[in-house]
Amino acid sequence: MLPLFATSFPFSKDESTQWVVLAAGVLATLYVIMRSKSRAKRVDPLARQSGGIGLSQQRQIERDINHLMVEMLDTARQMTAQLDTRAARLEVLMKEADARLAALKAATGSTAAGATFTSSAPPASTPTAAPLPPVPSPPETPPDPRHAEVYLMADQGRSPQEIARKLNRPNGEVELILALRPQ
Numbered sequence: 806m807l808p809l810f811a812t813s814f815p816f817s818k819d820e821s822t823q824w825v826v827l828a829a830g831v832l833a834t835l836y837v838i839m840r841s842k843s844r845a846k847r848v849d850p851l852a853r854q855s856g857g858i859g860l861s862q863q864r865q866i867e868r869d870i871n872h873l874m875v876e877m878l879d880t881a882r883q884m885t886a887q888l889d890t891r892a893a894r895l896e897v898l899m900k901e902a903d904a905r906l907a908a909l910k911a912a913t914g915s916t917a918a919g920a921t922f923t924s925s926a927p928p929a930s931t932p933t934a935a936p937l938p939p940v941p942s943p944p945e946t947p948p949d950p951r952h953a954e955v956y957l958m959a960d961q962g963r964s965p966q967e968i969a970r971k972l973n974r975p976n977g978e979v980e981l982i983l984a985l986r987p988q
Contacts, residue, residue: 955982 958968969979 952982952986955979956986959983959986 850915954972955968956976959965963971965983966976967981968974969976971977
């Protein structure tokens with residue numbers, strides 16, 4: 806091919822050598838440019854990050870995850886224990902309230918029975934006993950002022966969820982306040 810090229814143009818041998826050197830230079834330049842582009846394509850930052858994690862980094866990440874899981878389990882156990890304690894305390898308070906209610910009913914029932922007994926004619930052989938003083942009814946406790954907003958919104962017909970959302974309180978607290986509302 807080179808002889809054809811050299812014979813078709815009236816160049817000297819030195820000029821044809823210059824053309825060959827020039828062509829080789831152009832080809833070398835194109836090769837370098839193409840090679841740098843192909844390397845740039847291979848260097849994908851996302852691919853390097855995912856494949857670039859070393860074994861030590863991966864083990865450290867696994868240790869961190871295991872540590873976080875242990876902390877989460879401990880926190881869950883603590884919360885469960887607190888809930889169990891509160892539930893047990895609530896049970897005790899409910900039993901105490903039931904016992905006090907039964908005692909109150911027994912006290913009001915015995916005074917009512919005693920009042921009917923004293924109102925009937927006493928036996929002649931026993932001296933008249935002084936009537937038992939009436940047991941005062943427990944004073945009605947006024948509604949808790951902290952719960953007044955909850956009661957007001959409930960009287961307006963709002964649901965416990967709406968009230969809780971509006972007042973930034975837990976749903977359970979609002980439901981408990983409404984359930985224990987004095988009648």
